Amino acid sequence: xxxxxxxxxxxENKIQRRVSDLAAQISKDYxxxxxxxxxxxxxxxxxxxxxxRCFTIPIEIDFIAISSxxxxxxxxxxxxxxxxxxxxxxxxxxLIVEDIVDTGISLQYLCDHLLSRMPASIKSCxxxxxxxxxxxxxxxxxxxxxxxxxxxVGYGLDYAEQFRNLPYIGILKEEFYK
Ligand code: PRP
Numbered sequence: 001x002x003x004x005x006x007x008x009x010x011x012e013n014k015i016q017r018r019v020s021d022l023a024a025q026i027s028k029d030y031x032x033x034x035x036x037x038x039x040x041x042x043x044x045x046x047x048x049x050x051x052x053r054c055f056t057i058p059i060e061i062d063f064i065a066i067s068s069x070x071x072x073x074x075x076x077x078x079x080x081x082x083x084x085x086x087x088x089x090x091x092x093x094x095l096i097v098e099d100i101v102d103t104g105i106s107l108q109y110l111c112d113h114l115l116s117r118m119p120a121s122i123k124s125c126x127x128x129x130x131x132x133x134x135x136x137x138x139x140x141x142x143x144x145x146x147x148x149x150x151x152x153v154g155y156g157l158d159y160a161e162q163f164r165n166l167p168y169i170g171i172l173k174e175e176f177y178k
Pocket of ligand 1: 040041042043044066067068098099100101102103104105106107157158
């Protein structure tokens, strides 16, 4: 598997330091409010696991599964919900947790989808942001790292369901996805 990675973008230490800083900021911002974390499956599962264990405030956690990429490297531009949330978020403060924002189409869809449940507020948190690729008009409230337009895998991120278990975030060599 390692021969398919051209470079390590963020190693375990760098990720943990950034995740810990993000959790401290979020804990401070929500110290007076109940917070529901909605993590977007599957890619966010490793980030969520580390992030939520650094929080110093009580939180509820739920999951939503959407799909726009499938096994492709390019977004279909069409988002579908594969598994919806179970918690009633009406009147609650919601934070969407993503592994990566690319075009922003998924995040925009998620915000619209969850707003219809009348939460008190919705904010977003992503570990990685390909800001130069945004097509949708989105606001990211908490961000781990900005990245260039490279195909990244590891720490939850996949290509065709592989590489999610890598402890670091690496760049996949072009020859393996083109
Ligand atoms: C990834 C990621 C976001 C979405 C971002 O999910 O987790 O949900 O793509 O792309 P966008 O900003 O262009 O909409 P993916 O469809 O790869 O599913 P996965 O999380 O199960 O790997």
